[in-house]
Amino acid sequence: MVSNSDLLYLLMSRKPWHSLPQPFYTEPDVYRADLRNIWQQDWIFAAPSAEFPKTGSYITLEIGEASVIVVRGADRVIRAFHNSCRHRGSRICAAHKGTAPKLVCPYHQWTYDLDGKLLWAREMGTDFDPSAHGLGLVHCREIAGMVYICLADQAPATDMLEAQAARYLGPHDVANLKVAHQSSIIEQANWKLVLENNRECYHCSGSHPSLCVTFPDDPNLVGADDSTTSNMGRAHVDRCEAAGLPAKYLIDPSERWRFVRIPFLGKGVSYTLDGKAAVSKRVGNVPFDNAGTCLFFHYPNTWNHFLSDHVLTFRVLPIGPQQTQVTTTWLVHKDAEEGRDYDLKRLTEVWTATNDEDRRIVEENQRGINSPAYLPGPYSKVQEGGVNQFVDWYCRAMHTALMGAARIAAE
Structure with a gap:
């Protein structure tokens, strides 16, 4: 198992202008750390807005275990929701894309409007409050015709x-x-x-x-x-x-x-x-x-x-x-x-x-x-500045997230 302290050590052991140590490309624990610290925290490009030409046009995205519906509403606004029914958690949309007038869970037919509000849930009793059971909202922004989503509780600024x-x-x-x-x-x-x-x-x-x-x-x-x-x-x-x-x-x-x-x-x-x-x-x-x-x-x-x-x-x-x-x-x-x-x-x-x-x-x-013979190799300073820039960005993002987690754990 690769712990957070192991990851920090590996990050600090990387030579400047060199590729990453092997575990960053191979280890399931590092992959899960990537999902947790980058993919579930940053803005993720979902689709061009042209993929939502009319009301009810939707796509679904899988980011690790998180399944997300991105859909255009009747008000023309594109929104994103967790693809998980508020009844017992079933996935609502199985298709990668499509068009639907409403979002209907296939399990017990709980029916949601395109803005995420629960419209119908049969035989739930008189004390059931539909307004408290809308779909979980995911941050969503349309920026210059490009749609982004963010799974974090607090999304980074995009100004x-x-x-x-x-x-x-x-x-x-x-x-x-x-x-x-x-x-x-x-x-x-x-x-x-x-x-x-x-x-x-x-x-x-x-x-x-x-x-x-x-x-x-x-x-x-x-x-x-x-x-x-x-x-x-x-x-x-x-x-x-x-x-x-x-x-x-x-x-x-x-x-x-x-x-x-x-x-x-x-x-x-x-x-x-x-x-x-x-x-x-x-x-x-x-x-x-x-x-x-x-x-x-x-x-x-x-x-x-x-x-x-x-x-x-x-x-x-x-x-x-x-x-x-x-x-x-x-x-x-x-x-x-x-x-x-x-x-x-x-x-x-x-x-x-x-x-x-x-x-x-x-x-x-x-x-x-994947070979046991792999060792991180040097980047060309003439040709591979962009690769080094990406890897440096990744290392900084991971280091910041891991140090933040360590501070929280110490409190």
């Missing part, structure tokens, strides 16, 4: 994120897009390896031939300041900013989230094999086709690409110590029609291939880490 998301993502009008396609894959690897792989493109030229048609793998393309930004990146940022399109590298003081807009290679304007637009209708009020892509990550579970012709969202959810679900959603202009304004295969083929390539990479990484 700064909301302000910057409005600036960087607002031009893409995400709330008024529609879902063109969605895919979910299971990667047989710890969730941190999935995030680590995303945070670098050191592997891209050797692993992602279709992505590299337009996506640049230069780690200095757009940096935190002009001194670390290439001429190509600086010219793109200046051009976008002059047109009113926020593009400069911006990272949260806690390093939990970041925005930056980067150019595509050559004359590329989208993630397609020929570099041309995948969708003929431009999204939102993006001023030109070759706006590159606005890259937005939010730890612990999402990275996203905002292009001139479509938007890609990625959601990571841990399933087990060495199993992770990755869901990709392609969003297009709400009036775009398949077959007229876009070809679905052409729109999705680059990232469908890239996701499968990443799955194989990450699974081989996990298999190698």
